[in-house]
Amino acid sequence: MKAYLFPGQGSQFVGMGKDLYKNSHLAKKLFQLSDEVLGFRMTSIMFEGSMETLKNTIYTQLAIYIYSVIKAKISNNFNPDMVAGHSLGELSALAAIKVFSFEDGLKLVNQRASIMQNICESTHGGMAVIFGLKDSIIEEVCKKDRGIIVPSNYNSPEQLVISGEIQALKRVCFFLKKIGAKKIFILPVHGAFHSPIMEPAKKKFQKIVNKIFFKDSKYPIYQNVTALPVIKSCDIKKNIVKQLTSPVKWKQSIKNMINHGAISFTEIGPGNILQNLMKKISKNYS
Structure with missing residues (x-):
């Protein structure tokens, strides 16, 4: 098919x-x-x-x-x-x-x-691609942050995009890097889509x-x-x-x-x- x-x-x-x-x-x-x-x-x-x-x-x-x-x-x-x-x-x-x-x-x-x-x-949002961590780990870290930050694109087994407030995005990216993310790429967008x-x-x-x-x-x-x-x-x-x-x-x-x-x-x-x-x-x- x-x-x-x-x-x-x-x-x-x-x-x-x-x-x-x-x-x-x-x-x-x-x-x-x-x-x-x-x-x-x-x-x-x-x-x-x-x-x-x-x-x-x-x-x-x-x-x-x-x-x-x-x-x-x-x-x-x-x-x-x-x-x-x-x-x-x-x-x-x-x-x-x-x-x-x-x-x-x-x-x-x-x-x-x-x-x-x-x-x-009118908002301060952004998105980042996370490589090399399990979805469940990224989901849990997002959930524990005090700001608005969520998984937004389940692109592939190696790649998940997160989306939310800029400060929350920075905090979560910093922590994910610390616990073993292979690579983190901030997307060149000015919004928190999805x-x-x-x-x-x-x-x-x-x-x-x-x-x-x-x-x-x-x-x-x-x-x-x-x-x-x-x-x-x-x-x-x-x-x-x-x-x-x-x-x-x-x-x-x-x-x-x-x-x-x-x-x-x-x-x-x-x-x-x-x-x-x-x-x-x-x-x-x-």
């Missing part, structure tokens, strides 16, 4: 999509449609913008969504049995399998990014989601919140809202996809971050 994976923030690059625009008539139409729907030239930011601009959450999320969905739509081989998307990538996956339209997905991503950006600017700090975003995003028409999915999507296959539109909507404050259960999703028959995994989007994580998960799993 074929599984397709859609990446989230972190896989953007300067000039992304330019080759698709030049080489595909359909891609060109969809890029132009993106600019029309958004009301500004997102294509210019993607094709000619600086990395500094692309790193801005509102542009990053839109760029990755547009690139990933267009890549799926122009592919002759996109014929999934199941899909999954990492964080923002969940919205790309849903548009690719036509749970909602490309245009509605643009509106969702634009509003999601804007809401998250506003929270980032943590309770994003709670104010949920009600606002829920209102946006309620205005969009969702269809039941033809293919199971393994959503971040549960790591389980979902088809019903009501469940999909509930999970993409809950995702804002819940951890991304990525390695659990991949394991479940393997258990349910996936033998081929293809990443649809810029870069190969998920392919690299996939190798680590499947190696550990086998």
Whole structure:
């Protein structure tokens, strides 16, 4: 069975999509449609913008969504049995399998990014990747800290991301290093995604989601919140809202996809971050 994976923030690059625009008539139409729907030239930011601009959450999320969905739509081989998307990538996956339209997905991503950006600017949050410690140890250390700090991305057996208040993040990282973390990398983001700090975003995003028409999915999507296959539109909507404050259960999703028959995994989007994580998960799993 074929599984397709859609990446989230972190896989953007300067000039992304330019080759698709030049080489595909359909891609060109969809890029132009993106600019029309958004009301500004997102294509210019993607094709000619600086990395500094692309790193801005509102542009990053839109760029990755547009690139990933267009890549799926122009592919002759996109014929999934199941899909999954990492964080923002969940919205790309849903548009690719036509749970909602490309245009509605643009509106969702634009509003999601804007809401998250506003929270980032009004709070002091951050994220860090922890390598080489068991999940249970990291979870326990986070739980014991007096601040807001939680596991936010279960990326692979060797890698767990934590998210929360800056001071809590510093304390926890210092202690985890002391007790044996092989490596700790502070992510270049200005927010605590997938943590309770994003709670104010949920009600606002829920209102946006309620205005969009969702269809039941033809293919199971393994959503971040549960790591389980979902088809019903009501469940999909509930999970993409809950995702804002819940951890991304990525390695659990991949394991479940393997258990349910996936033998081929293809990443649809810029870069190969998920392919690299996939190798680590499947190696550990086998």
